[in-house]
Amino acid sequence: MGEHPFASALATAEPGQFLRLERDTGRSSRFAELDQLVANVLSIALAGHRPVSVVTGVQGSSNNDTLALSSLSREEQGLVREMYSLSKQQKRGAWYLTEQMSLKAGVLNLPAHLRHYPWHAMTLATNEVARVHLGAAPDALAAWCLLIPLFDDLMAPITVRAAGSSKPGAEQEETWGQITARYATMGLAPTPQSRVFVYGAGWSRLDRGGQVRARLALLDELTRADPLQVAARFRAARIQALISATLKKSRSGTPLARKVLTKALQPVLSAYFGGDWLSYLDYVEMPPGSGEEIVTALPEAKLFVGGSAKAEAVAAQQGIDVSDVQAMLAAFLGQGSSVSPVEQRVDVLRRWWSQFDAVHARQAPGMHPLWGLVEDGPYAIRAGFGPTRQLYRWLLSPDLVEEVDRLWDGVTLPRWPETIVSEPYPHRLMAETVGVAAAFWHGVALTAWFVCEGPTSRTPLSGLRSYYRRHLNELAQAGTPIHLGLFDELEHAERYLGEPQPVYSHQQNANAGRTSISMGVIIGERRAGFERLRDIITGHRQGWSHRYLAEYLEHRWKSELTEVSYELNKFVAANGKLPTYKQFARFADTAANHWFNGDLAGLYAAIGERAPATSRRVDLLPGAAHDFVDAVYAALGGLPFDEVMKNPGSPLANSCRQKARLAAASVTYLQIAEALGRAPDIKEFGGDRHEWDWADGRERGWSAYQQAIEQVLMRNGAGSNFPGRPHR
Known part of the structure; x- marks a missing residue:
């Protein structure tokens, strides 16, 4: 001193x-x-x-x-x-x-x-x-x-x-x-x-x-x-x-x-x-330390995601065969193709958008609602009206569905980034990658449908502008704004919709002599005129797509990768060293999951850095997550949900609700098992977030829950690959 x-x-x-x-x-x-x-x-x-x-x-x-x-x-x-x-x-x-x-x-x-x-x-x-x-x-x-x-x-x-x-x-x-x-x-x-x-x-x-x-x-x-x-x-x-x-x-x-x-x-x-x-x-009158460099500006992000498009130009400029350039690109990207993971996904997203647009453009009264075309959340067992499960598998081309399943079927978990685990809902992750544009255009179209075809809508047409304010702001900040005339046209068209007609939950006709008896419960209303609203939305959506879709998708990947590069450089500036794999995953997992199938090493390459490690890939999920969740619910003794929920306040309904929540979380259980190389314990799983009254306590419930999951895996032929439970 x-x-x-x-x-x-x-x-x-x-x-x-x-x-x-x-x-x-x-x-x-x-x-x-x-x-x-x-x-x-x-x-x-x-x-x-x-x-x-x-x-x-x-x-x-x-x-x-x-x-x-x-x-x-x-x-x-x-x-x-x-x-x-x-x-x-x-x-x-x-x-x-x-x-x-x-x-x-x-x-x-x-x-x-x-x-x-x-x-x-x-x-x-x-x-x-x-x-x-x-x-x-x-x-x-x-x-x-x-x-x-x-x-x-x-x-x-x-x-x-x-x-x-x-x-x-x-x-x-x-x-x-x-x-x-x-x-x-x-x-x-x-x-x-x-x-x-x-x-x-x-x-x-x-x-x-x-x-x-x-x-x-x-x-x-x-x-x-x-x-x-x-x-x-x-x-x-x-x-x-x-x-x-x-x-x-x-x-x-x-x-x-x-x-x-x-x-x-x-x-x-x-x-x-x-x-x-x-x-x-x-x-304090102390000189700067030896080697002290105060970083006043971070390096500009350099992204390596579009090399295949430039392969021919580079080959011609350097006087070498284009196949050699493509091979070098593939080696740099750590994969068998010179087409980068980002390029692959952008191409699929463009094709998905084209089919998404076409499905909405041909929607007409009498058809099934399109709620479920875009998967916006994990599957949950529920009663009553809701999205159609995996509707996209019926309405999109099989080859497109298969590519989405393949390109978005892996994720990294920040707690265990050394392993790429299975993504139970690839189509949800794909929609999340598309971002706010998909949520906005799909949501507006669904609102128009439910306003006209019933039974209810989450907002009237006059409330759309306010309801989607956040979406509109984000799209405007991305430089791809929605023309606000869309809302004016929809509000004007609402005046010409038909008179409201009741919508019944069910209807039965019985003949009593010459008298026809109609029975049912009114649950909402419908109005003729959906086609008018559909055409207004389609015109604006296609106009926006023609002008902005390519720019928007580029903004999506570029902003996420640039943010990762910024956070990496900021970490280095503050700590004088590169982050560990786990530290990197804390700010890089979203971009890795959206554009690299959970592969952090691929993301490192895309921002011009050498990865400190590589990730192993583990996939224990047998088939579709939706089927697995249903099977676990049945293995837990869950009863048909619609029937049980006719008396929602009963102890039986409460028991089935608890089992349904645990069944929905079974895919998370599998992900943690994939990451750990063994079945998780109740703390690692987050058992405190669940109720166990159905089993008379957490200890008995946890054992029954694990047995149910293992039983479903064995029945689907995946049990031999499932890691054992930790020894007590």
Whole structure:
């Protein structure tokens, strides 16, 4: 430590002395505006105002909530934009920052909730969780690294007491000792109001009203403290922790940033130095470490997915035979063909889209609904009206169906990326690969069908624009927008549909003498005129396809592969080495499953990297997953679902529901077995997510469930390949 005297002095100073050292050396000015901002937010919160607002994003989208610091002045907003922009922090080298984050932002509003809703404050605060994309606004990044840590410490007496604890007394005493020490660091001396929270000080003897009054008294006590001193001393303690970690790693010179910045310390660098490691080193008077390179920009993604189309040009340019070029391409791609996995799938998707369009274009009243043409979820045993199982096998050409089954029948599981396991629903995965365009055009066509042919529709035609808002936004962002005239034309055409006619669940005609008796239950309505709506949608769909389909499919594969390349380069920039296979799978599994049949090595090649390993392929699923699920349900003793669900509240119906859920999960059981090379135990399977009342308990149910799966495998001739159960 003697080699870095100023850093050593800061690391060992008391908070007040730390701030004096900053002031005496002219360093305090760099934090003046920041400390004042934090102090202002703290004052506003303790006065009973909410300093942050959380707006939930569009349902169905992830990480699109909005978090805004609602109490900042114009100058403070400018400071936040400059300090806490994700792109600016990454340009300063903060590649440890993740694009998406879940923030427990309610702690910032907890003082306000306690002032206004003291009986429900904890529930309100707990529910305020923001799932945000850090690049969308700097407020979220500022909340994460600058404000939430302070409020977590200040509100700890309240939140820890609200959570309760069953830990031994010694551990609870240690927890409260740490809370008291953090209060002292911020200059907050213990008072009767704060002591009552401490373990053994009488909190448990307070009734609910007494606890509410104690919380409000603590807020009043915090209000009397100098918020600027609290903010500055808290900052001092956090920077001290960073300095101490740096000095601990400095035995052979200044350590590299990635050697010091643990998950706990990354927010400190972002909060007070804008993510700039060199700025921090300058602050503590330490020279950059040998070999320290601050990456300010990531390499541009180079994708190798379209080589076959250029083989002839390369052969002519180099004066070699085109077959030699194709052989080299095949070797580079690690396969027997020079056509890349992405090219193969794009070709199949184009053909699928052509047949998908033709099926919808010829749909007419009296035909079977097309619900099930696009498989949009795993198969589940259900009662009543629903999608037609594997409808695509009846309506698409056999060769196309076979290619989809072949090209999307494998996936990688991030927990076990060394094995490519079976994908039980290749047509669902294929539709997921096509993405939002398939979901939109299929959904709009189904809505038109059910509006006209009944029995019910999830939205009227007038609500389509709002219902598909997320889809429209995503397509517009991809540069392949939907012409909004589609909705105007459909709404106009709705006026000319026929009068509503009742739709019956069933109808029976019986003759009683000369009287005809009609019996049935009205379950909805239908209206003539579907062909008019169909033709409007077909015209717009074919116009969009002609103009955008090729561009859209290129956007699909290019954006997913580029994102993987970006995440890989970001990992290297933050850690100084390539990720392990499992680390790579965490951000690469989606692209690998969509475009490479779960083969991570193929994805590595496509982004120009050498894979650290290869994956083995295991497939234990005998035939179609739908048939396997039905067979497991029967083996569990499940009864015909439609019949059982005529009395949905009965114990028998509840038992069959539980068995149906377990049967649907049997394909996941097989996937885990493929990955592990043995049957999973109940924890690996996720048994806590299921109910076992049907078997009088989890232990008996788990054994019966495993026996049912093995019985079905044996009956289908796959039992000899199934790995055994783990020994107890």
